[in-house]
Amino acid sequence: MLGRVNHVAIAVPDLAAAAESYRSMLGANVTEPQALPEHGVTVVFVTLPNTKVELLEPLGEASPIAAFLAKNPAGGMHHICYEVADIIAARDRLKEAGARVLGDGTPKIGAHGKPVLFLHPKDFQGTLIELEEV
Numbered sequence: 657m658l659g660r661v662n663h664v665a666i667a668v669p670d671l672a673a674a675a676e677s678y679r680s681m682l683g684a685n686v687t688e689p690q691a692l693p694e695h696g697v698t699v700v701f702v703t704l705p706n707t708k709v710e711l712l713e714p715l716g717e718a719s720p721i722a723a724f725l726a727k728n729p730a731g732g733m734h735h736i737c738y739e740v741a742d743i744i745a746a747r748d749r750l751k752e753a754g755a756r757v758l759g760d761g762t763p764k765i766g767a768h769g770k771p772v773l774f775l776h777p778k779d780f781q782g783t784l785i786e787l788e789e790v
């Protein structure tokens with residue numbers, strides 16, 4: 657069911673500072689900020705030869721990453737995104753297997769304009785999983 661790792665996400669308290677650190681300290685190519693109010697985050701992507709790193713900061717009062725940053729004020733690894741060919745089939749198989757699909761189970765459009773879903777970290781070794789249909 658799983659394809660490539662599409663991205664690994666790092667939640668940060670200050671997106672501009674994090675992006676600058678990746679550019680100046682790590683010599684990385686970093687995209688411009690993308691505000692995604694429907695996800696409650698602003699993101700940039702660090703483009704790499706084999707995958708991407710998503711740096712994200714909270715956007716708005718109800719950001720789903722606010723509690724994470726309250727627990728991890730310096731930031732930290734937030735989620736891993738796997739690609740799937742059919743996100744509805746993946747969702748239904750996971751629900752059948754007893755995994756918790758977050759939200760109402762309807763995929764949202766993510767940062768790449770593709771449908772995404774999230775799986776509860778407690779069902780996957782303490783790791784928040786995002787699925788992106790490609």
Ligand SMILES: CC[C@@H](C(=O)O)C(=O)SCCNC(=O)CCNC(=O)[C@H](O)C(C)(C)COP(=O)(O)OP(=O)(O)OC[C@H]1O[C@@H](n2cnc3c(N)ncnc32)[C@H](O)[C@@H]1OP(=O)(O)O
Nearest residue numbers: 692695699720723724734758766767768774777782783784
């Ligand atoms: C940019 C768009 C898109 C893309 O295209 O790439 C994105 O990536 S958007 C990214 C932001 N959106 C989301 O993360 C949506 C899914 N997340 C959620 O629904 C919530 O964050 C959550 C996973 C349900 C957690 O919500 P929270 O308010 O933090 O609830 P709790 O504090 O009760 O947490 C429950 C439990 O889970 C632990 N936790 C929370 N976040 C993570 C995490 N990222 N990784 C691992 N564990 C996490 C938290 O510590 C609690 O554990 P206990 O304290 O042991 O109960």
Ligand SMILES: [Co+2]
Nearest residue numbers: 665710737786
């Ligand atoms: Co993501």
